[in-house]
Amino acid sequence: MKFQKIISTLFLTVTFSMLAHAQLQLNGAGATFPAVIYSKWFDEYKNATGVQFNYQAIGSGGGIRQISEGTVDFGATDGPMTDQQLSEAKSKRGTEVLHIPTVMGAVVVCYNVPGISKGLNLSGEVLADIFLGKIIYWNDAKIKKDNPKLNLPNKAIVVTHRSDGSGTSFIFTDYLTKVSKNWSAKVGTGTSVNWPVGLGGKGNDGVAGLVKQTEGSIGYVELAYAVKNKILYANMKNKAGNFVEATFQSVSSAAEGAAKNMPADLRVSITDAAGKDSYPISGFTWLLVYKNMKDEAKAKAMVNFLSWSMGKGQSFATDLYYAPLPKAVVKMCEKNINSITANGKKIK
Amino acid sequence: MINSEIQPDIENSRVEINNTAVRPPGFFKKVFGTYNLGDFIFERLTLLFAVLVFLLVILMGYEMYVGSKISIDKFGWSFLTNSVWDPVQEIYGALPIIYGTIVSSFLALVISVPLSIGIAIFLSEVSPGWLEKPLSFLVELLAGIPSVVYGLWGIFVLVPWIRTDVEPFLSEHLGFLPFFRGAPYGFGMLAAVLILAIMILPIVSSISRDILRSVPQSQREAALALGATRWQSTKIVLKDAKSGILGATMLGLGRAVGETMAVTMVIGNRAVISPSLFDPSYTMASVIANEFTEATSEMYLSALIQLALVLFVLTIIINAMAKLLVWSMERKLGTR
Numbered sequence: 001m002k003f004q005k006i007i008s009t010l011f012l013t014v015t016f017s018m019l020a021h022a023q024l025q026l027n028g029a030g031a032t033f034p035a036v037i038y039s040k041w042f043d044e045y046k047n048a049t050g051v052q053f054n055y056q057a058i059g060s061g062g063g064i065r066q067i068s069e070g071t072v073d074f075g076a077t078d079g080p081m082t083d084q085q086l087s088e089a090k091s092k093r094g095t096e097v098l099h100i101p102t103v104m105g106a107v108v109v110c111y112n113v114p115g116i117s118k119g120l121n122l123s124g125e126v127l128a129d130i131f132l133g134k135i136i137y138w139n140d141a142k143i144k145k146d147n148p149k150l151n152l153p154n155k156a157i158v159v160t161h162r163s164d165g166s167g168t169s170f171i172f173t174d175y176l177t178k179v180s181k182n183w184s185a186k187v188g189t190g191t192s193v194n195w196p197v198g199l200g201g202k203g204n205d206g207v208a209g210l211v212k213q214t215e216g217s218i219g220y221v222e223l224a225y226a227v228k229n230k231i232l233y234a235n236m237k238n239k240a241g242n243f244v245e246a247t248f249q250s251v252s253s254a255a256e257g258a259a260k261n262m263p264a265d266l267r268v269s270i271t272d273a274a275g276k277d278s279y280p281i282s283g284f285t286w287l288l289v290y291k292n293m294k295d296e297a298k299a300k301a302m303v304n305f306l307s308w309s310m311g312k313g314q315s316f317a318t319d320l321y322y323a324p325l326p327k328a329v330v331k332m333c334e335k336n337i338n339s340i341t342a343n344g345k346k347i348k
Numbered sequence: 349m350i351n352s353e354i355q356p357d358i359e360n361s362r363v364e365i366n367n368t369a370v371r372p373p374g375f376f377k378k379v380f381g382t383y384n385l386g387d388f389i390f391e392r393l394t395l396l397f398a399v400l401v402f403l404l405v406i407l408m409g410y411e412m413y414v415g416s417k418i419s420i421d422k423f424g425w426s427f428l429t430n431s432v433w434d435p436v437q438e439i440y441g442a443l444p445i446i447y448g449t450i451v452s453s454f455l456a457l458v459i460s461v462p463l464s465i466g467i468a469i470f471l472s473e474v475s476p477g478w479l480e481k482p483l484s485f486l487v488e489l490l491a492g493i494p495s496v497v498y499g500l501w502g503i504f505v506l507v508p509w510i511r512t513d514v515e516p517f518l519s520e521h522l523g524f525l526p527f528f529r530g531a532p533y534g535f536g537m538l539a540a541v542l543i544l545a546i547m548i549l550p551i552v553s554s555i556s557r558d559i560l561r562s563v564p565q566s567q568r569e570a571a572l573a574l575g576a577t578r579w580q581s582t583k584i585v586l587k588d589a590k591s592g593i594l595g596a597t598m599l600g601l602g603r604a605v606g607e608t609m610a611v612t613m614v615i616g617n618r619a620v621i622s623p624s625l626f627d628p629s630y631t632m633a634s635v636i637a638n639e640f641t642e643a644t645s646e647m648y649l650s651a652l653i654q655l656a657l658v659l660f661v662l663t664i665i666i667n668a669m670a671k672l673l674v675w676s677m678e679r680k681l682g683t684r
Binding site for chain 2: 059061081165214
């Protein structure tokens with residue numbers, strides 16, 4: 001399948017480079033999670049302006065590597081670059097790399113407990129203890145406390161997680177790190193971590209398959225995947241103490257809650273965000289662009305596209321199961337977009 | 349009584365089939381003192397191709413060594429002996445992953461090789477002509493199925509069956525052994541072993557069949573003429589084909605060691621060493637495929653490349669061992 005992908009991208013690249021001789025073309029690579037909305041955006045934008053964007057969903061790690069090496073015009077990632085990566089990229093490329101949030105996603109906790117159909121409530125600490133292997137039965141007192149109405153069975157919990165490195169795991173472990181001291185000491189945050197217990201499945205479909213097949217199991221998948229495939233998921237307790245269902249609204253309100261003390265470079269985790277309606281396991285996905293570009297035409301196209309994505313682009317989000325950015329965040333993005341220069345000259 | 353006297357005769361009556369390869373005279377001498385330009389170009393060209401393969405292997409090894417330099421410098425041999433694989437703390441020990449690779453491949457061979465040899469013997473020695481063609485076709489068809497399809501079949505058919513029937517059965521009857529203990533998830537080492545066994549079956553059996561067929565018909569005729577039964581003549585044919593079958597087995601092992609997609613879909617992907625076949629495990633190829641795309645730090649990337657290097661070396665060792673075995677067998681046959 002991968003081979004086919006490579007062949008078809010090669011083929012496409014060749015044909016397009018022949019056709020689009022004079023046409024402006026920008027190349028990018030990175031995260032797989034936003035690939036669906038990005039290809040929609042690039043398609044719409046090409047129809048409107050004629051500017052061609054190519055995007056290869058090779059994973060966040062690849063996106064960060066390629067923007068640091070300068071082999072692409074833009075990158076994309078689900079987890080922000082670290083300070084060290086940023087300074088390395090800056091010294092290699094001679095210009096800063098900017099993070100521009102584009103849309104948001106959320107991670108939901110799915111489960112398969114015999115006799116429980118909907119409405120399982122979980123708090124962060126309990127979730128962390130389950131994934132640490134400390135809570136091993138569904139009728140544990142700690143789970144019961146949050147679910148007084150449910151008749152939880154005396155069944156062993158089977159933990160499942162992603163085996164492949166992914167932004168989904170990053171957001172999930174970032175949340176657990178924030179809510180549990182034990183988790184942060186023993187495991188930590190990452191696209192791949194050393195899971196204390198459980199089975200690993202490849203991709204959202206792999207985890208969903210494990211959960212569906214295994215009685216008593218618990219796992220996590222992207223909200224978009226869960227909604228599309230009608231998978232049951234738990235309500236999570238947020239910082240304000242409410243149990244919140246993951247919806248596009250509750251994800252957007254998490255970003256709103258976080259917007260108040262957002263850093264200027266927009267590298268921020270919005271897990272466990274404040275606000276009474278905020279869904280706690282949410283996260284941004286970012287485009288990575290150079291602050292100063294050498295090719296003026298490309299810089300202009302990049303800035304115009306990014307501005308478009310903050311306006312009209314956002315209206316495509318919910319149809320494709322992404323949460324749109326709240327107004328406050330859009331404003332901060334626009335400020336950063338407008339700071340992009342071509343050879344030191346401002347574009348807007 | 350009579351049989352026991354005849355048998356050694358059959359054994360000794362084998363027709364010599366080795367040393368039949370004919371080499372052109374003066375292969376290397378002619379390279380310089382050439383008198384035919386076509387021959388010269390032909391020889392040089394084929395030599396170049398042969399050297400290219402050699403260079404490619406060296407280059408691959410070198411590239412992997414350079415790519416994994418950071419991790420080799422930091423972890424040294426502890427990379428092979430440490431059993432913690434923690435990308436967050438940047439501690440990389442590959443022992444459970446190497447263990448999972450070797451055990452899953454080896455057990456797959458144990459299941460697959462006897463079956464494959466049985467299939468090969470049936471196809472080349474026993475089967476009537478009308479059955480042989482479609483059967484061979486089906487066996488070869490198995491080899492053409494993409495591994496992701498095996499993986500999906502594994503998830504939806506094999507794993508549920510293992511969970512509901514195989515594992516409960518095994519733990520009930522053989523639960524006193526440490527190999528068959530633990531919770532029956534379905535996903536785990538057992539599922540990986542079974543799926544690998546099915547995947548290498550067509551390779552080993554179709555190559556073994558070809559090797560059995562290449563044993564000259566006169567061997568069988570000679571044996572039968574001396575009054576051997578079909579089983580006895582098959583034994584003689586097998587003796588001739590032994591080294592070839594071993595080669596086929598090693599090819600199968602090579603495939604099992606490098607198999608990625610189908611294994612990662614059913615093995616449970618957990619880097620632990622556990623005697624129980626019910627527990628999840630992990631293989632080197634799966635780790636690389638799973639974690640490479642999102643490996644952001646240099647050390648992480650370097651550790652993954654080092655894992656590839658270990659896999660590369662392991663493959664070389666397996667192939668070298670196979671060559672040695674084949675060689676020693678041929679020598680034994682030759683001096684007898």
